[in-house]
Amino acid sequence: MSNLFKSFLISSTIPSDLKEKLKNSVTVKKIKKGTSLQVKGDRLIYDYYVVKGLLRSYTIDEKGKEHIFMFASEDWLMSDIESQVFDKTAELYIDALEDSEIEMIDRKAFREINAVRYFDGDELNKLFKRVAVLQRRVLLLMSATAMERYEHFIQTYPDIVQRVPQKMIASYLGITPEGLSKIRGQRVKGKN
Amino acid sequence: MSNLFKSFLISSTIPSDLKEKLKNSVTVKKIKKGTSLQVKGDRLIYDYYVVKGLLRSYTIDEKGKEHIFMFASEDWLMSDIESQVFDKTAELYIDALEDSEIEMIDRKAFREINAVRYFDGDELNKLFKRVAVLQRRVLLLMSATAMERYEHFIQTYPDIVQRVPQKMIASYLGITPEGLSKIRGQRVKGKN
DNA sequence: CGAGCGCTTGATTGAGTTCAAAAATCGTGG
DNA sequence: CCACGATTTTTGAACTCAATCAAGCGCTCG
Numbered sequence: 001m002s003n004l005f006k007s008f009l010i011s012s013t014i015p016s017d018l019k020e021k022l023k024n025s026v027t028v029k030k031i032k033k034g035t036s037l038q039v040k041g042d043r044l045i046y047d048y049y050v051v052k053g054l055l056r057s058y059t060i061d062e063k064g065k066e067h068i069f070m071f072a073s074e075d076w077l078m079s080d081i082e083s084q085v086f087d088k089t090a091e092l093y094i095d096a097l098e099d100s101e102i103e104m105i106d107r108k109a110f111r112e113i114n115a116v117r118y119f120d121g122d123e124l125n126k127l128f129k130r131v132a133v134l135q136r137r138v139l140l141l142m143s144a145t146a147m148e149r150y151e152h153f154i155q156t157y158p159d160i161v162q163r164v165p166q167k168m169i170a171s172y173l174g175i176t177p178e179g180l181s182k183i184r185g186q187r188v189k190g191k192n
Numbered sequence: 193m194s195n196l197f198k199s200f201l202i203s204s205t206i207p208s209d210l211k212e213k214l215k216n217s218v219t220v221k222k223i224k225k226g227t228s229l230q231v232k233g234d235r236l237i238y239d240y241y242v243v244k245g246l247l248r249s250y251t252i253d254e255k256g257k258e259h260i261f262m263f264a265s266e267d268w269l270m271s272d273i274e275s276q277v278f279d280k281t282a283e284l285y286i287d288a289l290e291d292s293e294i295e296m297i298d299r300k301a302f303r304e305i306n307a308v309r310y311f312d313g314d315e316l317n318k319l320f321k322r323v324a325v326l327q328r329r330v331l332l333l334m335s336a337t338a339m340e341r342y343e344h345f346i347q348t349y350p351d352i353v354q355r356v357p358q359k360m361i362a363s364y365l366g367i368t369p370e371g372l373s374k375i376r377g378q379r380v381k382g383k384n
Numbered sequence: 385c386g387a388g389c390g391c392t393t394g395a396t397t398g399a400g401t402t403c404a405a406a407a408a409t410c411g412t413g414g
Numbered sequence: 415c416c417a418c419g420a421t422t423t424t425t426g427a428a429c430t431c432a433a434t435c436a437a438g439c440g441c442t443c444g
Contacts, residue, residue, distance in 0.1 A: 059331055067335045069327065085317070085324040091331075114316060121307045125277070127319055132277040134326035135261065139251055139283075141333040142259045142366040146432070165390065174334035179432055181392050338400070357422065371400055373424050390441080397434070408423070414416095 018113055025109035028102070035096045037104075038080065042090040046104040047079040048072070053100020054163055057092040058171065068172040071097075071160050077126075084111070097164055146175045147183045210305055217301035220293070227288045229296075230272065234282040238296040239271040240264070245292020246355055249284040250363065260364040263289075263352050269318075276303070289356055338367045339375045 028051075031037070037048060037055070048055060055078050058068040069092060072078035080092045084107060119127070140149050150173055154161050161169065170180035220243075223229070229240060229247070240247060247270050250260040261284060264270035272284045276299060311319070332341050342365055346353050353361065358376075359369035367375075 059335060061335045065335070067331060069331060081320060082324040082327045085320045091327075115313045119311055119316065124306060124311065127323070128273060128277050131319070131323055131326065132274040134323065134330060135274045135283075137330055138326060138333065139259060139261060141330065143251060143253045143257070167390070176433060177391075178393085178434080182432085185392080359422070368401060369423070370402080370425085373422095374400085377424075385444105387444095388442095390439105392439075393437090395435085395437105397432105399431095399433090401430075402428085404426090406423105406425080408421105410419105410421070412417100412419095414418105 015116065018116065021109055022105075022113055025106040027104045029104060030101050031096050031099070033096055033099050035100075036093070037096070037102075038090050038092065038094040040090055040093055045080060045083060045090055045107040047077060047084075047107060047110055048094065049103040049105075050074055050076050050078065051101040051103060053096060053102070054098040054160075055094060055100060055102070056097050056164075056168065057094045059092060066093075066171050067174070068168055071157070071164065071172070073159065073163070097168070141174060146173060146179060147186070149173045149175075150180065150183055150187075207308070210308065213301055214297075214305055217298040219296045221296060222293050223288050223291070225288055225291050227292075228285070229288070229294075230282050230284065230286040232282055232285055237272060237275060237282055237299040239269060239276075239299060239302055240286065241295040241297075242266055242268050242270065243293040243295060245288060245294070246290040246352075247286060247292060247294070248289050248356075248360065249286045251284060258363050259366070260360055263349070263356065263364070265352065265355070289360070333366060338365060338371060339378070341365045341367075342372065342375055342379075 031053075038045065040060070050072050052074060055072045056068055057070050057072075057078060057080065058066050060066055070078070078094060080090055080094070083089060083091045140152060144152070150169075153169060153173060166180055166184075167177035170177045173180065175183075223245075230237065232251070242264050244266055247264045248260055249262050249264075249270060249272065250258050252258055262270070270286060272282055272286070275281060275283045332344060336344070342361075345361060345365060358372055362369045362372035365372065
């Protein structure tokens with residue numbers, strides 16, 4: 001079964017009744033590009049592990065504008081941590097940008113397991129890394145120009161740049177598609 | 193000794209030689225308002241647990257402008273996670289906004305201990321919470337106006353509002369002191 | 385092969401910055 | 415405890431970066 005979650009099942013620190021529960025809480029799915037996995041306000045929330053493909057999470061503001069919070073490609077975990085931590089309904093929309101293969105785990109079961117199991121060094125490191133990435137993102141949003149943020153993005157996620165339309169990168173950077181187009185215009189002029 | 197770190201010492205999952213190491217890696221300090229604890233580029237990095245008082249972490253951009261990443265008051269852990277995770281020199285400046293009492297732990301020792309010890313549910317929850325707070329902050333920086341961000345701040349951190357000058361709140365929100373002053377002007381007009 | 389989506393380009397607008405200077409508040413020494 | 419200098423906050427005018435609005439082009443995929 002699951003890449004991500006099978007490790008839990010062999011972990012000796014989890015009581016066997018919980019293992020059973022976990023096994024029943026994980027679903028493997030193949031979904032088509034465009035499929036919606038979660039919309040704001042949902043009560044049943046899952047965490048999604050991406051086996052293959054590409055997901056995005058985002059908000060929609062009062063004016064109907066989308067703001068992409070993150071992309072998740074192969075081997076990434078996509079989750080709406082804010083609603084998870086504060087036990088609220090979903091904050092974010094999540095959908096597929098490519099045909100994808102995912103594993104979803106019921107949030108409640110996941111929490112029960114996290115309460116008793118131990119995170120190993122590797123998992124902890126991933127969690128710390130996520131905090132580090134967010135730290136950088138906040139600092140960039142506060143102090144860097146749109147062009148600097150774009151440069152940073154293509155340095156950091158060259159693969160994503162290839163796989164998603166420009167307007168979604170703009171949405172991730174916090175600018176408009178037109179804005180990004182103009183920046184790209186200046187960039188090529190600036191070279192040679 | 194330490195509020196934060198004494199729990200490690202009674203934890204049975206840590207080998208006793210590491211406990212010894214940990215004991216030697218923690219320093220308790222009283223510092224005066226304005227004292228600098230870390231500057232960008234430092235190689236020796238510590239994590240700071242605030243027993244009493246108030247710390248801030250921030251960057252300084254090319255134009256010399258400060259951008260506050262976070263405040264840490266009583267019972268918060270202040271750390272430059274980005275430099276920690278990627279094992280770089282310090283990214284952030286850290287100093288005291290009030291006379292403070294802190295516990296500092298050497299980063300290297302902290303990492304060694306985290307590699308072998310287990311995080312309990314409570315610690316994990318704090319870590320998740322930090323991710324959640326950063327998620328919100330990113331979304332606000334991307335989609336909310338300066339005034340909305342200010343409203344959110346005074347809702348979320350009413351105590352900090354009382355304790356720091358406006359210009360530092362402006363710096364945290366990603367706007368200029370003048371900008372915040374104008375927003376506050378509009379706000380009072382908007383009421384009654 | 386046509387309709388719609390994505391990207392570009394230009395003109396206009398606006399939220400927030402910068403620069404400058406006055407007003408209010410803080411804090412420290414006498 | 416007051417006074418004075420330093421820091422913080424406010425206010426106003428000019429400016430700037432990026433948003434908005436609008437129109438046109440080029441793909442692609444249905």
